[in-house]
Amino acid sequence: MSLTTDDADLLSAPVHFYITDGDPHARFEIVTSGANSGELFVLNALDRETVPSYDLTVTATDGSLVATTRLHLDVLDANDNPPVCEEEEYAVTLSEAAPPHHVLTVRAHDLDDSRNGRLRYYLTGGGADDFAIDPALGHVRVSGSLDREARPVYRLTAHVQDRGRAEWECTSVLTVTLEDVNDCAPSFVLPVLSLTVPEDTAVGTILGRLDVRDDDLGLSAELEYSLVEEDDDDARLLLDPRTGVLTLGRPLDREQQAMFNISVRATDGGTPQLSSTATVILLVQDVNDNAPxxxxxxxxxxxxxxxxxxxxxxxxxxxxxxxxxxxxxxxxxxxxxxxxxxxxxxxxxxxxxxxxxxxxxxxxxxxxxxxxxxxxxxxxxxATVNVTVLDCNDNAPVFGQEVYSAVIREDVATGERLLQVHAADLDSGANARVRYAVTGGDQHSQFAMDTDSGYLYVATQLDREMVSSYSLEVTATDGGDPSLSSSAQINVHVSDANDNPPVFSETEYSAVVQADILSEELLPFSPQEDKPPGHPLLLFSVTDADEDPNAGPFTFEVAEGNGGNWFVITAGGQLRTAAKFDHRLRNSYKLLVRVYDNGDDVRFSETWVDVKIIEEPQYPPVLIPLHVSIQSYQDSFPGAVVGRVHASDQDPYDRLQFGLVAGQAGLERLFELDPDDGSLVTLAGIDAGLYRLNVSVTDGKFTSHTAVTVDVSEITDQMRSC
CATH class of the missing domain: 2.60.40.60 (Cadherins)
Structure with a gap:
């Protein structure tokens, strides 16, 4: 705060200011700030709650003259005082039936002024929700229903909090004790009490005691027991009104009545009186007094x-x-x-x-x-049981044989009788009347059986080539109810009839007039034109679905194209030349060959054979040299095809044959050469080294040679690891 003075003197000394009254405790001072001005400062701490205002007398002097003035200062409040609870504990007693109403007021104060002295009240503790406190005034009231039996005493804490500084608060303890009212009816521990009593129990015997609780106090908890209705059933029991003890009042008989259902009541002594009921079920236990x-x-x-x-x-x-x-x-x-x-x-x-x-x-x-x-x-x-035994069909038919056999030709007429079966039944009357039927092994229904006589007939045409034998199951069933049956087996062998012709393996054959003079093989032959008669051309392969003697041995003939008897067929089915040929006169023949089976009713089939007549080879075969390298692990080569010798021939029909030239120092034990395609096979156990083979190929007239080298090297474990 600034203070200034006016001085009419032209030459005035500096002015000094002094507080001369109203500041006994030296709370303020004035510091000169100019020739005729000063600043008022607070020198020591102020406390509004102790001195709310000051009236100061200020004196100013220039050394010769003096002037005074009055200053009024109001000290403004600061929130520097916590709330103070006036009581540490409140105690009050309420009826548990008390309605919502005012209970008490929590008293507290704050030395600060009204703005900084505002307080906030709240409650904590078990059951605090049953009460409410005015947050501004501290009035406590009941807010919910009270129940002494659930909580007889409340111990709550009332908190008074400075609204400006929440950490400043004081507390008071509120103890609320509830007084009992008769608000709890007696409660049976078992709403249904079951008592089991032997039927010979004596009258007056104690059967049990009612267990009842009442959570009230005093007279409200004093109980009286009674039967709800005094009917005949109730008379079976006597109930002590004070103790609740049940005794038997009348004799029991389980065979007359096995259970009694009795209602009992418990009434308290409160005002008004409260009561509850329960059921006593009296189960009469049996004693053995009745025979079955x-x-x-x-x-x-x-x-x-x-x-x-x-x-x-x-x-x-x-x-x-x-x-x-x-x-x-x-x-x-x-x-x-x-x-x-x-x-x-x-x-x-x-x-x-x-x-x-x-x-x-x-x-x-x-x-x-x-x-x-x-x-x-x-x-x-x-008791007596009379059991009458009745006769029944207890004997099944029995066949005279377990297995029957029959042989029949496949061309037998339908309806032909094969054999008769018979089964005997030891029963009599309808139980011994036997009927027969084929029940198995006849999937195509090719047989029929007379149900009464047991004769087996052929029902449809048989075919041995489809099914050559049958194993039929025949069943004999008697006329009993239920019927009994047994089975026997009929083995039917179908003998062959000549109903199938022989069949060539090919529909057409061909041969050329060229042959291997080093071989007399029987598959496709190629006779040269200058071959002598009897040179083999080819061998016919024939099958017949029939069995011997209706199949082989077969008979062959050249049915057409052999007018000059140039060819013959041996009994074994080999086609051979029967004359010398000249391709310049005729270069082809077309033969119709027929084969006959050996059956009584002879059957046959035919095929065509084309034979070409060519001149003898004109050119020798040409060989390509072969070099093979083999690596054998630890000298244990297993043997395999290692190469193939290739040869060519300008003659179109030449058939080449390969071979190892004999006399090669035992090389035949180490190598094999396929005579047809020239594949070279190295056998197992061959040692490392270089082998030179002399290989030949011939077309039947000319023979050519070439060298084949096989280099076998060994691989060791050391070489594999490198």
Whole structure:
């Protein structure tokens, strides 16, 4: 704050300022800032809550004259005081039935002025949601429903917080104790109490006690017990009104009534009184005082003599008026079953066959059955079972043979009778009447059987080439109900009839007049024109679907094209020359060759053969030298085709033959040469080294030679690792 003075003197001394009154504690000072001015400073800390304002007297002097003035200063508030709670703890008692209302006011203050002294109130602690506090005034009120049984005492904390500085707060403890009101009805621990009592229990016997809880206090928790309705059932029980003890009031009989349903009530002593009800179920437990009783004293049953062992004959039923173990019935046969023909299931009472029945041996049985309960001591009763055994179809037809055999030609006429089967049945009447049928092995229905006589007939045309034999299953079935049957096997062998002609392997053949003079092979021959008669040309391959003797041996002939008897066919089917040929006179022949089978009803087929007559070879074959390199690992070459010698011939029909020239120092044991295509095979076990072979090729007239070298080198493990 600045202070200034005016001085009428022209030559005035500097002015000095002094606080001469109103600042007993030296809170302020004035510092001269000019010839006639000064600045007011706060010298020490101010406290508005202690001195809210100052009235200062300021004196100014130039050394000779003095002037004074008054200054009024108001100290403005700063938020420098925390809230202060006036009570550390509040205690109040409320009824648990109290409605929402004011409970108390939390008192607190703040020395700061109204702006900096504003406070905020809030509650914490278990159950704080059941109460509300005015955030500005601190009024606490009930906000929800209270329940003493759930929370009898609340211990809450009331927080008073400076709104300007949230970290400044004080707290007070609020203890609210709830007073009880009768708001809880008695509660049965078991809404349904089940008591099991033997039917011979004495009157006055304590059966049990009702277990009831009441969460209220005092008179509100004092209980009185009673029966809801005093009817006949209720009279079975006596209920102590103070203790809730139940005792038997009347004798029990489970066979008359096995269960009682009784309602009981518990009432408290509060105002108003509250009550609740429960159900007591009295289960009467059986004692063994009733013997089992069969539904009949005499049972009748029938069983076929072929009844399977284990088959049920009838089911007995015995019941007991008792219950539980006393009503558990077990059955047993105690008489009339000396041969153990029947058995009875001890639990179900089912009587079943134990051994095979035979009407011829025994037609009727009288069996005594006992029913015994599980009581102690057990009680029992008896019944008689009359079982009548009925005769039945228990013998299947039996064939005179297990396997029958027949042989028949494939061209037999349909309807032809093959054989007769017969089966005998030890039964009589309809049970012994046998009927026959083919039941297997005849997929195409080629056979039929007379159902009464057992004769087997041919039904459709047979074909041995399709099926040469049949294994038929024939079944004999009797007239019983259910019917019985047995089976036998008929093996039918179809013998051959000459119904198929022989067939050439090719529809046409061809040969040329050129031959290998070094060979007499039988596949396609090529005779030269100057060959002597009898030179082989080719060999016919013939098949016949029939079997011998309707197939081979075959007979061949040249049916056409052999007017001059130039060719002949041997019995083995080899076509040979029968004359010398001159291609300048005739260079081709077309022959029709026929082959006949050996059957009684002879059948044949035909094929054409084209024979060309050519002159003898004019040019020698030409060979290409061959060099082969082989690398053998550890001297263990396994053997393989390593190369092929190639040759050519200008004669178009020449057939070349390759070979190793003999006398080559045992090389035949190491090498092989295919005579037809010139493939060179090195055999296993050949050693490393250089081998020189002399190879020849011939067209039947000219022979040529060439050298073949084979270089075998060894590979070792050391060489492989490099």
């Amino acid at each position: 009783e069969f539904t009949k004293t005499l049972y009748h049953a029938t069983a076929l003599e072929n009844t399977t062992v284990g088959t049920e004959v009838l089911k007995l039923l015995a019941t007991s008026r008792d219950s539980g173990v006393n009503a558990e019935i077990s059955y047993s046969i105690i008489g009339g079953n000396e041969h153990n023909m029947f058995q009875i299931n001890p639990k179900t009472g089912i009587v079943s066959v134990m051994s095979e029945l035979d009407f011829e041996r025994a037609g009727e049985y009288m069996v005594t059955v006992e029913a015994r309960d599980g009581g102690i001591p057990p009680l029992s009763n008896h």
